[in-house]
Amino acid sequence: MTADFVVILFYKFVDIAKPEELLASQRALAGSLGLTGRALIAEEGINATFEGTREAVEKYKTAMRQDPRFADIKYKESVGTGQAFPKLKIKVRPEIVTLGAGRFKVAEETATNLSATELERWYEAGEDFVVLDLRNSYELASGQFDQTVDPELVNFRDLGGKLPELENLKNKKVVTVCTGGIRCEKATCLLKREGFKNIYQLQDGIHTYMAQFPNRHFKGTLFVFDNRMTTDVVALPAKEIIGRCLYCAGQTENYACDDSVRPSRKILCCVDCFEDRKDILRASVAV
16 A cells, blocks of 8 residues: 555535536546545535545645535545545435435434544443444444444445334433444434434544544444455554454455345455355455
């Protein structure tokens, strides 16, 4: 890997009156800077992950700050490879993160933010709480927080159907977590509507916690939706590997796609077991 390339992750819930106009300007801006990655634009905002050189990324952020709608965006950064994404894809969609549970006024309805520092204090003080991880279940396989509840989501939009199974958490102190924060912003709107009273969301996501408190209460590595597949966010001399190969149970953080089932699923698979099963497995890559 090289530090010459940077991956940025960001989102903003904000009213976009004309998504198609923003689509055109984003394609022009990101394309002119040679960025790759993907972005979703909707009337409710923008959600994007891009990779580029440090110079290109800084120019992109400078341009975004000229637009009052995006001036306060917080960008999460990690080291890129120059090959995290095959191309640039920017599209207009009904939602910037698909929950399929109706419209929310996210800024008004979302849960209280809990900073990474506050979460660390809760752990160290022995606070009575649970972590509700709103990522897809396969993402948790390579890394998760202590005290995590996994609702076993195949897709984020499955959350509504899982609510009966989460009924026992309604009277507990719950901290929702996800990669960068966007899924928690929308999911907690739904959870609050469904009667969750004492609910928080990890501000700026797991990514920010790992950057501030590496090798602490988040164990393993962070799954990301690009060709890196996982990231440690910051370089570490040593860490705990919690991922286990589906076939031999050996330690691994390597993801593969299992094509023996439909739809195909992402699994953890060590290099040796992958080589033995190339008839049903393929490398997991961004598209």
